[in-house]
Amino acid sequence: MPAAARLLVVEDEAKLAANLKRGLGEAGFAVDLAPSAEAARQSLARNGYDLMLLDLRLPGQDGIEFLAELRAAGAVLPVLILTARDSTDELVRGLDTGGDDYLTKPFAFNELLARVRALLRRRRAAGQAVLEAGDIAIDTARRAATRSGRALDLSPKELMVLEFLVRHAGLAVTRDMIGEAVWGADYNALSNIVEVFINRLRQKIELVNQPPSQPPLIVTVRGAGYMLRVELPANDGKAKGLN
Numbered sequence: 001m002p003a004a005a006r007l008l009v010v011e012d013e014a015k016l017a018a019n020l021k022r023g024l025g026e027a028g029f030a031v032d033l034a035p036s037a038e039a040a041r042q043s044l045a046r047n048g049y050d051l052m053l054l055d056l057r058l059p060g061q062d063g064i065e066f067l068a069e070l071r072a073a074g075a076v077l078p079v080l081i082l083t084a085r086d087s088t089d090e091l092v093r094g095l096d097t098g099g100d101d102y103l104t105k106p107f108a109f110n111e112l113l114a115r116v117r118a119l120l121r122r123r124r125a126a127g128q129a130v131l132e133a134g135d136i137a138i139d140t141a142r143r144a145a146t147r148s149g150r151a152l153d154l155s156p157k158e159l160m161v162l163e164f165l166v167r168h169a170g171l172a173v174t175r176d177m178i179g180e181a182v183w184g185a186d187y188n189a190l191s192n193i194v195e196v197f198i199n200r201l202r203q204k205i206e207l208v209n210q211p212p213s214q215p216p217l218i219v220t221v222r223g224a225g226y227m228l229r230v231e232l233p234a235n236d237g238k239a240k241g242l243n
């Protein structure tokens with residue numbers, strides 16, 4: 001199973017949301033919570049997710065309207081709908097609007113887990129498995145990364161940091177963006193954990209770059225954060241002063 005898949009749980013019942021976060025976290029997923037469509041929209045703008053769990057009855061914009069808006073904007077993110085047992089109409093509308101599967105409340109956690117895993121498998125089967133930027137490739141189904149075809153020996157969290165950089169290749173991303181994407185709500189902005197992981201990642205990435213003929217792949221952008229370089233500098237002897 002994809003041990004490090006990222007899930008967004010959109011649920012306004014705080015106790016249920018907390019239970020889902022804990023259970024899914026223990027099952028090996030990175031989980032972020034959003035108590036409203038508005039909060040979910042902000043999370044989706046910041047991070048890449050593999051799956052969204054969506055309660056249909058939310059304060060403010062309801063789940064079906066939110067889902068309709070996402071699908072209209074072209075979002076292909078798999079969505080598992082959570083709905084009340086007495087609302088068949090709501091459920092049918094949810095599936096018509098672009099939900100991929102559903103569960104009625106109350107549900108057994110094991111069943112939720114089975115459906116989450118099935119949706120993630122279906123997504124991988126649909127061929128969205130390999131992310132590439134420059135000479136880095138990440139097989140998101142096998143949770144493995146290579147540089148120029150050479151395997152990188154990365155821990156799950158290191159792979160998640162690299163995946164975030166690859167998804168934002170060529171763009172400067174802040175430490176907090178990386179921290180929140182990889183550690184979710186557990187991220188402490190005052191810690192130096194992102195720097196520690198970036199440094200380890202740099203070492204491992206440069207280790208397979210032998211002889212080191214190219215400038216480092218992960219550059220520090222002063223005042224901003226980090227960026228995964230996607231283009232080699234022009235061959236004029238002047239590297240850009242980003243590092």
Ligand code: CA
Nearest residue numbers: 012055057058
């Ligand atoms: Ca609700």
